[in-house]
Amino acid sequence: MLLLVEDNKSDAMLTMRALKKHNLANIVIHLTDGAAALDFLFVRGAYSDRNISDKPKVIFLDLKMPKVSGLEVLRQIKADERTKYIPVVMMTSSKLEKDIIESHHLGVNSYVVKPVRFEDFSKIIADLGFYWLVVNNAPK
Amino acid sequence: MKNDLHKLTIVDELIVANQEVIFQSKEKREVELDIANKLLTFQNDEKEKRAAELVIANKELVFQNEKKEKRAERLLIANRKLVIQSKLQKHQAEQLREALAELESFSYSVSHDLRAPLRAISGLSQVLAEDYAEKLDDEAKGLLDEIIANSDRMGELIDNLLEFSRIGKQPISLGDVNVNQLVTAVIAEQRLLDRNRKLTIEIKNLEKTQGDRNMLKQVFINLISNAFKYTGKKEEAIIEIGSYLENTNCIYYVKDNGAGFDMNYYDKLFGVFQRLHSNTEFDGTGVGLAIVQKIITKHHGKVWAESKVNEGACFYISLPNSN
Numbered sequence: 001m002l003l004l005v006e007d008n009k010s011d012a013m014l015t016m017r018a019l020k021k022h023n024l025a026n027i028v029i030h031l032t033d034g035a036a037a038l039d040f041l042f043v044r045g046a047y048s049d050r051n052i053s054d055k056p057k058v059i060f061l062d063l064k065m066p067k068v069s070g071l072e073v074l075r076q077i078k079a080d081e082r083t084k085y086i087p088v089v090m091m092t093s094s095k096l097e098k099d100i101i102e103s104h105h106l107g108v109n110s111y112v113v114k115p116v117r118f119e120d121f122s123k124i125i126a127d128l129g130f131y132w133l134v135v136n137n138a139p140k
Numbered sequence: 141m142k143n144d145l146h147k148l149t150i151v152d153e154l155i156v157a158n159q160e161v162i163f164q165s166k167e168k169r170e171v172e173l174d175i176a177n178k179l180l181t182f183q184n185d186e187k188e189k190r191a192a193e194l195v196i197a198n199k200e201l202v203f204q205n206e207k208k209e210k211r212a213e214r215l216l217i218a219n220r221k222l223v224i225q226s227k228l229q230k231h232q233a234e235q236l237r238e239a240l241a242e243l244e245s246f247s248y249s250v251s252h253d254l255r256a257p258l259r260a261i262s263g264l265s266q267v268l269a270e271d272y273a274e275k276l277d278d279e280a281k282g283l284l285d286e287i288i289a290n291s292d293r294m295g296e297l298i299d300n301l302l303e304f305s306r307i308g309k310q311p312i313s314l315g316d317v318n319v320n321q322l323v324t325a326v327i328a329e330q331r332l333l334d335r336n337r338k339l340t341i342e343i344k345n346l347e348k349t350q351g352d353r354n355m356l357k358q359v360f361i362n363l364i365s366n367a368f369k370y371t372g373k374k375e376e377a378i379i380e381i382g383s384y385l386e387n388t389n390c391i392y393y394v395k396d397n398g399a400g401f402d403m404n405y406y407d408k409l410f411g412v413f414q415r416l417h418s419n420t421e422f423d424g425t426g427v428g429l430a431i432v433q434k435i436i437t438k439h440h441g442k443v444w445a446e447s448k449v450n451e452g453a454c455f456y457i458s459l460p461n462s463n
Contacts, residue, residue, distance in 0.1 A: 008256055008260075010256070010257075010259070010260030010263065010264060011256060011259065011260070013263075013264070013267075014259070014260070014263040014264075014267075017267060093253075093255040093256050093259075095302070114255070114256075114259060115259075115295070116255055116258050116259050116262060116291065116292060116294075116295025116296075116298075116299075117262060117292045117295065118259070118262050118263035118265075118266040118267075118288070119266075121259060121263060122263075
């Protein structure tokens with residue numbers, strides 16, 4: 001399972017499309033804000049029926065989101081024993097050094113700047129999906 | 141009788157002796173007093189002299205004291221001025237910091253908020269072109285291609301503008317720079333990007349220098365990639381890179397036999413978003429040379445160029461000689 005946390009509708013559409021095109025969209029869960037992502041991961045609120053051991057293989061996390069930001073979601077994921085080994089890829093439009101440092105300080109597994117050109121964007125999403133879903137091994 | 145006479149003689153003798161003693165001691169005291177007197181007179185003169193000296197010294201002190209008071213007053217005024225100035229400077233520094241923070245948040249929003257919609261325009265146009273290929277005629281497809289090309293170009297412009305503002309803010313970290321090594325690496329990278337070219341590249345002696353390695357690498361990337369680009373339409377491209385010492389400066393140059401530029405528009409050459417060639421002729425955003433100038437200015441150096449249309453261009457960088 002891949003968890004996509006992205007508030008921008010177009011970016012989400014393009015990401016899903018790129019994954020689908022490369023047959024990587026078997027189970028993609030798309031959530032549109034950080035609060036929902038935390039509820040999902042820690043089995044709270046609307047997701048309290050979920051099985052917590054059913055963890056995503058990777059989380060594609062947008063950095064800039066309303067209410068709970070990507071950095072805050074990342075901080076909570078990496079601070080909790082139950083979720084800290086889930087690979088997190090920060091997806092952002094910002095190349096700000098400050099954000100890159102803060103994300104790595106919090107333990108991000110990858111930091112990716114979303115390109116404007118769709119061809120480049122599509123290739124990056126496909127490469128990331130393939131690497132984290134197929135190539136990489138994370139603790140269960 | 142005889143005894144009496146004898147007595148008398150002794151008494152006389154004693155009187156005489158006594159008188160002599162009195163006389164002698166008087167004389168002695170007189171001499172002594174004279175000496176003492178002379179000594180006192182001398183000492184007195186000395187004291188008077190010293191007193192006179194002291195009066196002069198005292199006057200001098202009073203004068204110096206007045207001078208010092210005046211200086212103290214002046215210092216006090218200067219000090220007050222400094223306090224005011226330093227308050228002013230603190231205020232200005234604060235304003236500057238605020239402006240800088242504002243600029244940072246501005247470039248953040250430019251980088252994040254402007255790129256996202258562009259990605260949507262470009263990406264969704266692409267999706268439209270792919271998913272509805274059968275329903276769209278050639279004109280519609282051509283229009284979509286234009287939309288995609290333009291939004292991609294705007295993305296490039298934003299990226300370059302951000303890079304330009306980032307370099308402006310970045311402080312220099314000084315170190316030894318082996319320019320020969322740096323240029324060799326840049327050329328190898330450029331060749332990889334453009335493999336099927338007939339190129340003659342000559343690297344002459346390149347002096348070492350002091351500077352920010354990454355920034356100077358950016359300078360050579362921009363100059364050398366320009367040389368590659370603007371020789372693109374030549375049968376055989378010749379690029380020469382070298383350096384020479386002149387006075388206290390070391391001058392590096394990148395010379396090509398490419399399209400060159402019209403010296404009449406020289407004043408626009410290093411401007412941001414200024415181009416001397418159209419996009420259909422040579423692709424570009426007009427930021428590369430502006431970045432070169434900004435970096436070299438930060439290094440207290442100079443950059444200039446000379447060219448003849450269709451015969452080539454030569455770009456010069458002058459940096460303070462560190463060797």
